[in-house]
Amino acid sequence: MKRRAWLTLGAVILGGGGVVTYAVASSSGHPGATGRAKRPVKVYDLALQGTASGRRELPRTDTEQFSMLGVSWTGAANRLDGTAQVRTRSRESGEWSTWQDLELNVDPLEKPGPKVRGASEPLWVGSSDGVQVQVVRKNGTTSSLPKGLEVNLVDPGVVTDAETKATGTGSEPAAFVAETSPGATSGATSDSAAPSDSAAATPTDGQSATPPAATDTTPEATPTDSGSPSPSTSASASASATTPSAPPSTVPEPPIVARAGWGADESISPEAPEYNADVKAVFVHHTDGTNDYSCADSASIVRGIYAYHVQVSGWKDIGYNFLVDKCGTVFEGRKGGVDLPVLGAHTYGWNRESTGIAVLGNYTATSASKASLASIARVAAWKLGQYGADPAGTTQLTAGATQKNYFGTSYTTGSTYTFRRISAHRDGYNTECPGGSLYAQLPTIRSWAAGPVQDLKVTSVGGAGLSGSTYYTKGALTVNWTATTPSSLIKSFQLLVDGKTVATTSGTATSAGATLALGSHTVAVRAVHQSGKTVTSAALNVVAETTAPTFTTTPTLSLRTGTVNTSAVPVTLGWKATDDKALREVKLLSPTTATFGPTTTSSSRTATSGTATTWSMRAYDHAGNYRTSSPAYTPVILQESAATKSGSWTTRSSTSYLGGRSYSSGTKSASLTWTFTGRSAAWVVSRAASSGQAYIYVDGTKVATVDVKSSSTLYRQAIWTKTWSSSAKHTVKIVVVGTSGRPTITTDGLVYIK
Incomplete structure (x- = not known):
């Protein structure tokens, strides 16, 4: 692959607490030199250029390694009314991507601090080493774009032990800190040269477009990203810094990767978590960005979102309470205890009485995987189960902000409104999140979370034959079933014979066996959801019997018209078999093989002349009982x-x-x-x-x-x-x-x- 080296010295990167000057060592851009040695998370900030009030951009620029990016600007209350698009260069292929839109309609914080910036949603682009950006105000508007526009690059690093075991050789050196200027502000400028393969950057908005360097400082005071409720907000909706006790849930806790498991750097979010009184609802989100990620990268994606929320947006912590990848792995989001009602920053105006679950990826036009839906349902059922709430039901939430949602419904601060217990981000705030496709899957999530088990049906019965609407068996049978509810949400299955449980299996099982006494029975399967709700399949009529069929007419040969040879003569094989219950078939076993239906009584064959030949036939009933008759004939x-x-x-x-x-x-x-x-x-x-x-x-x-x-x-x-x-x-x-x-x-x- 093409090798690239940066020779620029003294370039400026805009950090949260000052200016960091760095030097870049020559390094290989070879895609194989990814390295699996641990390296910290780094955030790089590059100012956008432009003199026109309605456009800012960054030309194609070589950068250090990053995998996530977004744009941000000064002032959390300021909105960017326009479009922001990015292109990135893959470290693996060296190819530039197409233009990708950044989601700008991000929820504001209920009580933003002075260090909080306005920002787009972060976009995961995979390992990259080049970026191009353009931000344009909305057509027809005359207002200027917000000040301090910059593109923020996040390298999630290699942090966890699991990541160090991934394949890869070598390590690409990142920019190293050469000098810090504690007294500098984010408005400082630089007259250093731009990277060698990009045009020189023109300073604008008091900031400079510069090559990347590691951000090694955090805001002096991490702001609280959720404010106190308004005076009209109910007391139950208030957040508290006091750690409450964790109530037990009505359903099991799903496996969750703790913050340490995905490599959260707790030093960048030192502020203590706040807690709600309870969890009345769950809001479902998507994180936007690509769906074409490896689940081995999920921890680094979560780490990137965390760094972006804290070090770019200036939030106290990651906004979501939980994150789920397309393989169904659940990650702990905001700290404070997964079993506690931690106050998050995910759904503007509704964080006080809810928890937020975000699926990694974009589900505007692509449906979420079954594994993702199952994990959302498990987390939602568990959290709501801690407070006795039915995931399929509704609740009253108190608005923390005056606004409209995606569907144009108006909310007023302090007033209460009806929400589904499992709702979407767009139900509370004017955003497309979690995408139209995932939104259409919410009914499935609710039914899986609430129970009972959906679409339970028996698919087949081994050891038994079906005749009409009745199964016949000699006694031992195996019942096979399916259900659309994922097995992770099912407690057990029970095999019922005549209404009584004769076998119990785990929720992952798809079959169970039993031996029936002779006679007529009903057989069904009962599914027990993790909530305790049950559903039973349609009952099957099953007869256990051991009486074999009989040949009322022994298999016989008769000559028929046709061509005769010295070795073979045309014959008709005739028979008649019956059963006391239901004859299934008759098989010819020798001198050749054939299978006949229960009503067939003859077959045209040829017979060897001059030789005694045994014509063996076997009659079967639907229970599997059989009888054989083997007469011999000589033409x-x-x-x-x-x-x-x-x-x-x-x-x-x-x-x-x-x-x-x-x-x-x-x-x-x-x-x-x-x-x-x-x-x-x-x-x-x-x-x-x-x-x-x-x-x-x-x-x-x-x-x-x-x-x-x-x-x-x-x-x-x-x-x-x-x-x-x-x-x-x-x-x-x-x-x-x-x-x-x-x-x-x-x-x-x-x-x-x-």
């Missing part, structure tokens, strides 16, 4: 030479005939008679346009007149068949009719089954 070919002749017959030879020979006669009343012991017979002939008719006699009785004529010549054709109910001795006689003009009969023999 036998009797050549024409085996018949008793009368009249004149001529021997013909051809490979097309069975055995290579046949008898042919056109003499009226010439006959052939075969005698055999069997249960089915077929007369085999050759057919042609000149073929005539023959009479067929069975056991001395004429039974048929058969016309052998065919428009095309056919050999070895079983043209006539006869089957008896049992095997016995029979005679079959054919007699030439002597049909006018086509008297000839050519016979290949007789086939019978014994």
Whole structure:
């Protein structure tokens, strides 16, 4: 990759408590040189340039490593009525991103201190080393942009032990502090050169656009970012510095990564937390920025937001009480105790009686993951459960500010209004947060948090077969189910037989087994939500039985019409099976395999001639009971030479005939008679346009007149068949009719089954 080095010395970075002058050592911009050695969080401030009252910008500028940025300005009460866009250069690819909008409509603080700055929402951009910024006032307005506009870059560093184990080699040196000027103010200017690959910066608003350096100071006094309630605010809505006791919750506490776990630097927010009287509602947020982050980076994103809120905006601490990433990991936000009603700074006018949960990412057009929704629901249910509140219900909140929300609803300080227990940022303040897609998912969060378990249904029953609306089993079965409520919010499942619990599983289970006594039963699944609410699936009718099916007709072979070969003859396999409850299927096991439905009673097959073959069939019922029947049959070919002749017959030879020979006669009343012991017979002939008719006699009785004529010549054709109910001795006689003009009969023999 391209190597870059900064040669500038003496550049100025605007810090919260003064000016920091730094020198930059030559360093490699190679993306592989990310390093996993621990390094602290750093914040870099670069002043925006411009002389026009309606535009400020920073040209493409090389910077030290950062992953999050935003813009800020002097005076927390001032609003930036316009747009702010940024482009960043990836340290990995060296490519510049497209322009990205910064969210400017950030909630003001209820009681901002003198050090608090106005600021956009921070934007996570991933590891970057270059930035370009443009801020433009809203079209049609004439007011100037706020003073002190700067872009603030946050390097979340490598702080936790888990991060040091990540892959990567080498370490890129950051800017180091060369000299500090405690007496300097944020309005100081510098005449130093800009970075080598950017145009020189023009000072504006009393600040200079400069290359980055580490901010190593914090405001002299960290301001409180939430003020006291107005005189009309109820006493229950007041915040207190006294640490209250943590009430137990009606549901379990979810796993939460503590501040130490994500690497919070407690030294930058020394002020003690404040506490509310309780938690009446939960406000859901998104942090904005990319959704294309690795969950391994989530701790650093939280750390970046913390640094931005404190060191850029000048807040006392991170604003959110909890943060959730797309993998569902929950992070402790504002300090003071996750189990306590800590006063946050997340929803202007409503912080006094609520807690705030923010999802990392932007959910304006993208839905939040199921893992995120589940974690929001778990945290909300747990916090509200500490105060006996139903997550699906509503509550009365007292407004701490006069304002309108995103939908145009007006609120007046000191008045009470109805809110859902789980609401969105936009319900309380005029912002798009948490995005339209996540807002549409709030009903799902409420139902998951409140219970009962949603969409519980049995999907299948192992060890049982379904016939109509009834399952049949020999006794042992496994019931499988699904539910849309995440398993982390489910306490247990219970398998019910005839209304009684026969098995209990964990909330992560999707099946349970039981053995039923013989007879009819009802089977259902009950889900127990972590709240204790239960829901039961539709009951299934299940019959336990062990009676096997029966073959009322033993599988039998009968000859059928078709082409006969010396190795195979056409036959029909017939059977009939029944069951006392419900027959499921019949399978042919040998000499080949096939499966037949319960109403099928025959199948056309071929059988090997001259060999005894076992035809094994098995009948199954829906419970899995079965019975097997395996009779054996032998098809036998009797050549024409085996018949008793009368009249004149001529021997013909051809490979097309069975055995290579046949008898042919056109003499009226010439006959052939075969005698055999069997249960089915077929007369085999050759057919042609000149073929005539023959009479067929069975056991001395004429039974048929058969016309052998065919428009095309056919050999070895079983043209006539006869089957008896049992095997016995029979005679079959054919007699030439002597049909006018086509008297000839050519016979290949007789086939019978014994």
